[in-house]
Amino acid sequence: MRLFHWSKSNAVFLPVIDDEHQAIFQATGELQNALHSRAPQFQVHEILHRLITSTEDHFAHEEKLMRGARYLAFDWHRQQHQTARKRLKQYAPLIEEGDREAGIELVEFLTRWLDDHTTVTDRMMGAHLRNQERAQIR
Ligand SMILES: [Fe+2]
Secondary structure (H helix, E strand, C coil): CCCCCCCHHHCCCCHHHHHHHHHHHHHHHHHHHHHHCCCCHHHHHHHHHHHHHHHHHHHHHHHHHHHHCCCCCHHHHHHHHHHHHHHHHHHHHHHHCCCHHHHHHHHHHHHHHHHHHHHHHHHHHHHHHHHHHHHHCC
16 A cells, blocks of 8 residues: 655645645545544544545635736636545435445545646646746845
């Protein structure tokens, strides 16, 4: 099993956003670990809820930054967040009921989604926000 982790290729070069991403990657890796090692259900719950909360807060944060910057690709970016939100909502109750397979499926979805989303979509957003910040310095 390849353990899921954040690497430099996932960097978007906005320190606060990179920190939030690392926390989400960390929670996803912990969930993967807990499911594969058949950790007690209370532990799976704790990790799952930390993952959901950090993801929701993070998406809201990025969307606020993009709105503030009048980012043109906002709808496209938000649509990707919506896909992940939908999957989390769909899988969370199953995992809470103890469905380990559902947990593994969610981890598989997230590992692909997070890698695709951070390396392209978030990196483009990062470039836009950094550029805007530079343009405001007089
Ligand atoms: Fe994003």
